[in-house]
Amino acid sequence: MLFAVLCRDKPNHLNVRMETRPAHLEWLNGLNAEGVLKIAGPFLDDDGKPCGSMLLLAADDMEGAKKIAAQDPYAAAGLFETVEIKAYNWVFNNPEA
Template structure:
């Protein structure tokens, strides 16, 4: 089952995001290597600067997805103001259905 993490950064925390980014990328690369990560990237503000994240993962259930989200170095560093975890259905342009 797929789950989307819709993460909103705390205001004025861009430097924290930049500082923790290498660990975050390593974490996502690990999820990708095991086939758990489907796609990810930052939301951008009006100035083109990152202000949140969209991460889609495959997990057994919402609890397993929440456990993954909690392990993200950004979450551990306290970057996010909020994290919404929602089941998601990849209908269009899903490479798995090609």
């Protein structure tokens, strides 16, 4: 199953994001190598600066998706104000369809 992980950064935490970014990218590269990561990227504010994240993950179930998301170095650094995880059906332009 696929799960969308929607994360909103805490206000005024861009420095936390930038300091943690190398570890976050390393973590994403590992998920990508395992075939777990399908899509990833930041949300941008009106000034074009990152203010959140969106990941599309493959997991067996919601609990599995939560466990994966909890391992994000951004989450461990306290960057996120909110994290929402939703089951997702990739209908259009899915390269695996």
